[in-house]
Amino acid sequence: MKKTYVALAFSALALCSADLAHAADRHPVAIIKNYTCMMLNLTHEQEMDFQHPVMILSEPREGAANIGGASDQVAIPTGAQPTNGYLPVLQTNFEKGWIKASLIAPYASKSDPTARCIPVRMSDGIQGFTYRHGK
Numbered sequence: 001m002k003k004t005y006v007a008l009a010f011s012a013l014a015l016c017s018a019d020l021a022h023a024a025d026r027h028p029v030a031i032i033k034n035y036t037c038m039m040l041n042l043t044h045e046q047e048m049d050f051q052h053p054v055m056i057l058s059e060p061r062e063g064a065a066n067i068g069g070a071s072d073q074v075a076i077p078t079g080a081q082p083t084n085g086y087l088p089v090l091q092t093n094f095e096k097g098w099i100k101a102s103l104i105a106p107y108a109s110k111s112d113p114t115a116r117c118i119p120v121r122m123s124d125g126i127q128g129f130t131y132r133h134g135k
Contacts, residue, residue: 028120028130035075035090037117037129041105056097060086067097073107073129074099075119090119092126 040054057064060083068091075090082101089099109115114134122128 025123026128027123028128029123030121032075032090032119032121032127034078035119036078037073037107037119038076038087038104039073039107039117040070040103042103054099054103056089056091056099057086058097060084060088060098064098067091067095070099070103073117074104075127075129076104090127092128094127 042054046052046054054070055066056068056070058067059065070089071092076087077090080087083098085101086098087101087104089097091097107117109117109131112133116132118130118132120128120130
């Protein structure tokens with residue numbers, strides 16, 4: 001009988017320890033100042049072309065090396081002007097890249113016109129976005 005109680009106690013301890021080992025949910029910790037949230041401005045055909053996704057480039061020129069794929073929302077320096085038709089973009093690892101300016105538009109949500117997208121640093125250290133609603 002004593003062995004059963006000991007086994008139950010260890011089982012309960014193991015369950016509690018496993019629960020404590022879970023990481024906290026990923027959440028925004030700081031707004032990235034001087035950056036604006038923009039979104040990709042693609043046609044339906046471009047959105048469905050999985051063979052040619054929008055890429056972030058290493059330099060503002062055609063033929064520059066691809067350094068990552070662009071997400072639906074991107075962080076652009078506030079007030080940035082195109083260089084050779086490209087805008088600087090902040091990647092999730094906080095390194096700068098370049099994206100074709102013609103593929104970028106101001107952030108807007110059709111389902112919630114009051115939504116605002118804000119570039120932030122997340123609790124896991126990478127760049128992300130938070131969304132505020134209302135006027």
